[in-house]
Amino acid sequence: MAENNQKRKDILISARALFKEKGFHNTKMEEIALKAGVGKGTLYEYFTSKQxxxxxxxxxxxxxxxxxxxxxxxxxxxxxxxxxxMISIKAKCIEFEGASVESIMSNKNIVSEKVVIAMMSHVSDMYKIIIKIIKQGKEEGVVNNAIPSELIACLIVGTTSEYARKKHFPSSALKEDDVIINLLFNGFGVQ
Incomplete structure (x- = not known):
């Protein structure tokens, strides 16, 4: 079973690299199989289509x-x-091999309803987890209790997503994560 999971993972990693390099439409199933080190028949044992x-x-x-x-x-x-x-993780993970989650979801011609539903569910889960972290900050007395946790979560997610995008596609020299942490924290921290 572990070998099957690894093979599936290898196929996904190979496909992701090819989608980044060539785009969805220019990537062929044969290329994915070759890059993953499996036969085309094996590829179809795990997945029914490129989509x-x-x-x-x-x-x-x-x-x-x-x-x-x-x-x-x-x-x-x-x-x-x-x-x-969280800021460090978002900066490392928010990008889908060169394309932001938002840009993937806005590309209606290749994103299925299944992806949109799964992504929205995961985003909802992330907000719940972040709100739990904010509650901890309020209990520690470092986050302003007067500001609704949901608004702080929006601020954190929006700011860190945009910051990650700026780091991934640098138009200026963004080097210090501490700067963004201080900007965020000083905005909703207890004064």
Whole structure:
């Protein structure tokens, strides 16, 4: 079973790299099989179509982000340390091999309803996890109780997503994660 899971994972990794390099429409199933080191028949044992492979690569990317944020939430560290780790994780994970989650979801001609539903579910889960982290900050007395947690979560997600995009496609020299952490924290922290 573990070998089957690894083969499936190898196919998804290979496909993701090819989608990045050549685009969805210019990537052929034969190329995915070759890059993954499997026969074309084996590829079809795991996936019925290129669309299914693309869908799974998209869902996998958002699952990785959600799981990373959940892992941070479960750590026994302070709110500010969790915020710092979330920003770092988002900067590393928010991009789908060169394309943001938002741009993938807006590309209606290749994104299936299955992907949209899964991504929206994962995003909803992420907000719940982030709200839990914010609650911890309020309990620690470092986050302003007067500001609704949902608004702080929106601020964190929006800011970190845009920050990750700027780091991934640098138009200016963004080098210090501490700057963004301080900007965020000082905006909703207790004065």
């Amino acid at each position: 299914e492979i693309f869908d799974e690569t998209c869902i996998d990317r958002v699952t990785v982000i959600r799981d990373a944020i959940e892992g941070i939430s479960n750590k026994s560290i302070s709110f500010k340390e969790k915020l710092s780790e």
